[in-house]
Amino acid sequence: MSEQVPSYRPAAPTSTLAVVSLVFGILAWCVLPLVGAIVAIICGHLARSEIRNSSPDRRQEGDGMAVAGLVLGYVQLALGVLAMFLLIAVLFFGFAIAGWH
Numbered sequence: 001m002s003e004q005v006p007s008y009r010p011a012a013p014t015s016t017l018a019v020v021s022l023v024f025g026i027l028a029w030c031v032l033p034l035v036g037a038i039v040a041i042i043c044g045h046l047a048r049s050e051i052r053n054s055s056p057d058r059r060q061e062g063d064g065m066a067v068a069g070l071v072l073g074y075v076q077l078a079l080g081v082l083a084m085f086l087l088i089a090v091l092f093f094g095f096a097i098a099g100w101h
Helices: 016-030 033-052 063-098
Strands: none
8 A cells, every 4th residue: 555645735824024013903902002003004014015025936925914904003093193183173272262372
């Protein structure tokens, strides 16, 4: 009897930057609003570039995680900037209406 070795293709490695992007995107909503969003955005773009430029025989996975980190980071950053503008407007117009100069 001849023993046959099963042929399989090893799983493609997942991009570490994609995982970091997703983790910091989640942390941006829970613990680190500004810093987490910036790290998620930077790592997300780097991960997508790394995945696109990987060789076809060693293609990396994790594009979905990178995109999720990007979305979480950009939305958190946009809401933070919007909240900052709203706070400044409320303070400015509140003091103007109250008669403070």
